[in-house]
Each structure stands twice: as structure tokens, then as C-alpha cells.
Amino acid sequence: MPAVVIVGAQWGDEGKGKATDLLGSRVDYVVKFNGGNNAGHTVVIGDQKYALHLLPSGILSPGCVPVIGNGVVVDLSVLFEEIDGLEERGIDTSRLVISANAHVIADYNRTMDKVAERFLGSRKIGTTGRGIGPTYADKMNRLGIRIQDLFDENILRQKVEGALELKNQILTKIYNRRAVEIDEIVDELLSYVDRLRPMVADTPLLLHEALAAGKTVLLEAGQATLLDVDHGTYPFVTSSSATTGGACTGSGIAPTEITRVIGIVKAYATRVGEGPFPTELFDDDGEQLRKNGAEFGTTTGRPRRCGWYDAPIARYAARINGVTDFVLTKLDVLTGWDQIPVCVAYDVDGERLEEMPMTQTGFHHAKPIYEFFDGWHEDISACRTFDDLPRAAQDYVSALEKMSGARISTIGVGPDREQTIVLHDLL
Numbered sequence: 001m002p003a004v005v006i007v008g009a010q011w012g013d014e015g016k017g018k019a020t021d022l023l024g025s026r027v028d029y030v031v032k033f034n035g036g037n038n039a040g041h042t043v044v045i046g047d048q049k050y051a052l053h054l055l056p057s058g059i060l061s062p063g064c065v066p067v068i069g070n071g072v073v074v075d076l077s078v079l080f081e082e083i084d085g086l087e088e089r090g091i092d093t094s095r096l097v098i099s100a101n102a103h104v105i106a107d108y109n110r111t112m113d114k115v116a117e118r119f120l121g122s123r124k125i126g127t128t129g130r131g132i133g134p135t136y137a138d139k140m141n142r143l144g145i146r147i148q149d150l151f152d153e154n155i156l157r158q159k160v161e162g163a164l165e166l167k168n169q170i171l172t173k174i175y176n177r178r179a180v181e182i183d184e185i186v187d188e189l190l191s192y193v194d195r196l197r198p199m200v201a202d203t204p205l206l207l208h209e210a211l212a213a214g215k216t217v218l219l220e221a222g223q224a225t226l227l228d229v230d231h232g233t234y235p236f237v238t239s240s241s242a243t244t245g246g247a248c249t250g251s252g253i254a255p256t257e258i259t260r261v262i263g264i265v266k267a268y269a270t271r272v273g274e275g276p277f278p279t280e281l282f283d284d285d286g287e288q289l290r291k292n293g294a295e296f297g298t299t300t301g302r303p304r305r306c307g308w309y310d311a312p313i314a315r316y317a318a319r320i321n322g323v324t325d326f327v328l329t330k331l332d333v334l335t336g337w338d339q340i341p342v343c344v345a346y347d348v349d350g351e352r353l354e355e356m357p358m359t360q361t362g363f364h365h366a367k368p369i370y371e372f373f374d375g376w377h378e379d380i381s382a383c384r385t386f387d388d389l390p391r392a393a394q395d396y397v398s399a400l401e402k403m404s405g406a407r408i409s410t411i412g413v414g415p416d417r418e419q420t421i422v423l424h425d426l427l
């Protein structure tokens with residue numbers, strides 16, 4: 001009765017969507033356990049490309065039940081837009097199940113996200129502006145609106161009133177915005193109720209029963225380890241738990257049920273938004289990585305910051321998540337360099353550190369110490385076995401495996417499902 005977790009090992013956009021889709025036909029449930037429509041998971045199947053934001057990538061696998069877990073924050077307008085978009089393309093979304101305890105992103109949370117970023121000025125986080133932070137803040141403040149609250153109009157009204165009491169003061173007196181009307185919010189949320197009701201369930205119970213019946217459950221993270229609110233580069237993080245611990249709290253599946261943790265890691269590194277990034281490149285190499293890897297955000301279209309592989313970060317992700325297997329993605333993007341630098345340690349104010357510095361200041365000061373590996377010029381996108389790869393690419397992968405804290409079980413050599421080299425089965 002395996003529960004398998006997929007997490008991002010860097011700053012997001014490692015290719016979690018493709019990895020989830022690869023396993024989709026062999027699992028019974030795919031659960032999104034954290035985040036919301038700040039995520040952008042691209043799945044390429046033949047000539048079809050799907051960009052999923054709120055829905056778990058398992059929605060594309062017929063026969064698999066996609067679940068939005070209690071740890072997710074749900075923007076209902078985006079939910080139904082995404083469902084309608086997929087239905088129009090012939091994807092059956094009728095199996096989708098949503099936790100009654102998932103929180104709802106209300107319109108005022110989107111507003112608060114945007115005005116707060118503007119207010120922060122140069123200290124901004126570079127959020128996706130989807131209302132993620134304010135919605136999780138409401139959850140922790142015990143002012144959140146949950147999916148189940150929509151089914152009792154009285155309760156809903158009381159809760160919206162409670163949430164707006166302080167927020168309207170902040171919006172009008174600090175941000176100089178108009179106050180939000182309670183009715184406006186309640187009416188919008190109630191407009192979704194009829195469509196929503198049949199999808200809602202006690203998902204922890206559902207998943208527990210599924211595991212007890214020997215079904216396979218895949219837990220798909222949004223964001224990544226370095227964006228996790230506890231373990232990431234705080235405060236330049238998202239507001240949810242994007243690591244394996246979050247897979248338990250965000251789904252209601254106990255830690256003892258988890259049999260495998262798959263860390264998705266790019267063969268180089270990218271980051272969207274603000275925050276420290278030791279191996280970031282500001283030169284032609286960075287531009288080339290962005291171009292070769294099509295590194296533009298799936299959600300906001302922002303160019304992603306690009307840099308070389310950072311082994312201390314991969315090791316950190318392996319430890320924090322208990323990674324059993326890495327999926328190394330986008331190896332094909334590195335084709336064409338004579339030499340490929342890999343960050344093996346940091347120089348922090350003159351001291352060599354093998355692991356992530358303990359403090360934020362230390363990480364801001366961290367300068368990468370590089371080791372150089374031979375590159376390759378052959379097109380590897382048609383390689384399907386490790387032996388098909390040029391010698392230098394094999395050596396690069398083996399070197400990363402040695403320094404990254406877990407075995408590399410799968411290698412991505414292109415965006416398509418088929419462009420994958422399997423070394424060890426992931427299930």
C-alpha cells in the first residue's frame with residue numbers, strides 16, 4: 001500500500017508535472033497537498049501541451065483519481081476555468097475530489113497580496129500575486145474560509161464578516177483602497193456551491209481507505225524545498241509546506257505510510273522571484289540556459305533566473321525530504337558547453353562550507369566554489385538508455401549522483417513523456 005511523494009529539490013519548475021504524469025498511469029490517486037494556483041506544471045503528451053496550475057497533474061491520466069488535499073488553497077474561479085479548459089480539450093475531469101478542509105482564496109486575499117508587494121517596494125518577495133500568502137496567513141490566524149463553509153450560508157457570512165473586520169481597516173487606512181463589501185464576497189463564493197458540492201469529500205478518510213485497500217497514492221508537491229516556508233530561503237519563500245512533511249499534513253496521510261520520496265532536480269538551477277541564488281548567472285551562459293531550457297514562468301511568464309547546478313542544495317533537499325530517488329531533468333539543455341561548472345561547496349566570508357549555511361546572512365554571502373566537468377555537443381534528446389548518452393554526459397550524471405545525497409533513478413532528455421531514461425523503477 002505505497003504512498004509515494006514527489007517534491008521539488010530546488011526553487012520550483014524542476015519538472016514535477018512531467019514526473020507525476022510519467023507515473024500517472026500506474027497510480028490510483030494523485031494528491032496535490034500544498035500551494036494553489038501559484039504553481040505551473042507543464043505536461044507534454046505527444047503534440048499536446050497542458051499547463052496545470054491548481055489541478056493535480058494526475059488529472060491527465062485516465063483511471064487515476066485526482067485529489068485536492070486539505071493543505072491546498074483553492075481559487076474557485078481558477079478551479080472551474082481550469083476544469084472547463086481541460087473538458088474542452090476532451091479530458092475527463094469528473095473524478096476530481098476536493099477536501100472539505102481546503103481553504104478558499106477570496107478576492108480580498110488576491111488584493112492583499114498585490115498591495116502588500118507594492119508596499120514592500122525593494123523588499124518585495126516577487127510573489128505570483130495569486131493571493132497565496134494572505135490566504136495561508138488567514139488560515140494560521142484562524143480567519144480562513146474553508147470549502148465546507150460554503151455549504152452553510154450563515155456560517156459563511158459570519159466568517160467573511162470576521163475576516164473583513166480587520167482587513168477593511170488595513171485596506172482603507174493603510175493601503176488607501178476601498179473597503180470590500182461582505183455581500184460581494186459571499187455572493188461570489190455561493191455562486192460556485194452547486195458545481196462544487198459533488199466534488200467535496202473527507203479526503204483523509206478516502207485516502208486512508210484507499211491505502212488500506214492496497215491502492216497506490218502519489219502526493220505531488222507544488223513549489224519546492226527552497227521555497228518551503230520552514231526550510232526554504234525565508235522570507236523569500238512561498239507560504240506553504242512544500243516538503244515531505246507537508247505531504248503528510250496537507251493530505252492527512254501519516255508519515256508511516258510513505259514508502260518512497262522522489263526529489264525532482266534540474267541538471268542546472270533556476271529561480272523565479274526575489275531571493276538569494278548563489279550560482280545565478282548574469283552572463284551569456286545564463287542567457288543560453290534560459291533559451292535552451294525555455295525558462296519562462298508557466299504561471300506569470302516571467303523570465304526565470306538561471307544558474308549552474310548547486311550540489312549543497314540538492315544534498316539539503318535530500319536530507320529535508322528523505323529523498324530515496326532523484327529524477328534529474330533537462331539534461332538535454334546542457335548540450336553545447338565545452339565545460340560545465342557545478343557548485344560543490346560555498347565560500348562564505350572566506351570560509352569553505354560544504355553544506356547550506358545556517359543563517360540567511362550566510363546564504364546571502366555564499367559564493368559558489370565550482371568544479372568543472374567536460375561538456376558534450378551531441379544531441380541527446382533521442383537517448384533512451386544511459387549507454388546511449390555520450391561519455392561526458394554519463395560522467396556528469398554520475399558526478400551529480402555522488403554529491404547529491406540519493407541515487408538518480410530517472411533522467412529527462414526532453415519535455416515529452418517518451419524523452420526519459422529510466423535507471424531504476426520509481427514505483
Ligand code: GDP
Nearest residue numbers: 013014015016017040041042330412413414415
Ligand atoms: P514543475 O513546476 O516542476 O512541474 O515544472 P514546470 O512545468 O514549471 O517547468 C518545467 C519545464 O520543463 C516544462 O516546460 C516541461 O515541459 C519541461 N521539461 C520537463 N522535463 C524536461 C526535460 O527533461 N527536458 C526538457 N528540455 N524540458 C523538460
Ligand code: IMO
Nearest residue numbers: 012013038039040126127128222223238272273
Ligand atoms: P511550481 O509548482 C517557481 C515563487 C514566486 C515567489 C515566491 C512566493 O511551478 O514549481 P507566492 O505567490 O507563492 O506567494 O510567491 O515563490 N513561486 C514559485 N516559483 N515555481 C513555483 O511553482 C512557484 N510558486 C511560487 O515566484 O518568488
Ligand code: MG
Nearest residue numbers: 013040041298
Ligand atoms: Mg512550474
